[in-house]
Amino acid sequence: MRKIIVSLFTTLDGFATGPKGDMGWVTDNFGENTGKYAHDQLFAADLLLLGRVTYEIMAGSWPSMTDDSGFADRMNELPKIVFSRTLKEPLTWNNATLAKSDIKREVSRLKDEPGDDILIYGSVSIVRELMKLGLVDRFRLWVHPVTLGASGADSIFDGYDKNELKLVDTTILDSGVVLLDYEPVTTSGA
Template sequence: MRKIFLHIFVSVDGFIESEDKSLDWMVGDDEVEDYINGMLGSIDSMILGRKAFELLAGYWPTAAENPSEAADPARPERHVEAAHMMNAKQKIVFSRTLKETSWANSTILGGDLAEEVARLKRQPGRDIALFGGAAITNSMMRLGLLDEYRLLVNPVMLGAGTPLFQGGRGGSTLQLVGSRSFDCGAVLVSYRPK
């Protein structure tokens, strides 16, 4: 059975976007891009909520043609590789309002979240990454649908914005299964529910 892991960038004080909804506080370097490409290579599907999907769909389809967004614009190979993988992976967006999309390999699901996720987990294939946003992440947490939490903690405190955890599963105990620090100051921590 496939597993679903949350993969998300978060500030030290627990926010996934700033108060003005920007993501320009996220840090990255070649090392982070290598890690992300490795993670993308390990999955064949990703789950997103509508808002996160629309944000990513507004960028990734043409990202390979815009290497200036790479962590190192002089060496955009990793960024271009990530763009190709993002476009090739199956994208599953949960939304009751989104009806169509032009982003390749995208499927819109509007049914019962727990039933749809159980069906996805039973399908053959690699693990599935949940890329957010906050609403679907918290819904999946409350329903006990996440098998692992991979938080890429950025060395910044936003003070306000959209919190990652919005009253998810109170009292949950997690087990640390891995950690890694990056030269840019970001730290990846991975937990599984006990």
């Protein structure tokens, strides 16, 4: 069974965005091991899941990007499933299609297909839905050395009383970002 991997930039105080959805707080210093980690994560996946906002941001920039490592080519070539109530097909980004059914049915079907990891970048509203449905297998939180306090917005854990997670890996990147990999704790009979 394929795994759903949520890869999310976050602040020390748990926010995915600042005021008005900005991410200007993201560490600009993506050093050597940061790039390698991002590269390995992308190449371990064979499908991207995106919400409308993340899709529109990425589709507005990735198609024109190039690099020597093949990262941009991989990002543009991967199949992408987009969950949106407002977008209409055809979508403009290469290999992007709108989800054909409700999120539970679509993601459960995708997980049951043979293949590699399914990666979700950002897409907080989609992640929250998948969490409610118990469909997230791994949370990969890229914790940036900054706090936003009262100006922070969009924590994936907003609206949840308790989330039991098990730490499975920690990586300190040369950019100062700490990567925390968690898996949901499952209880028998749940």
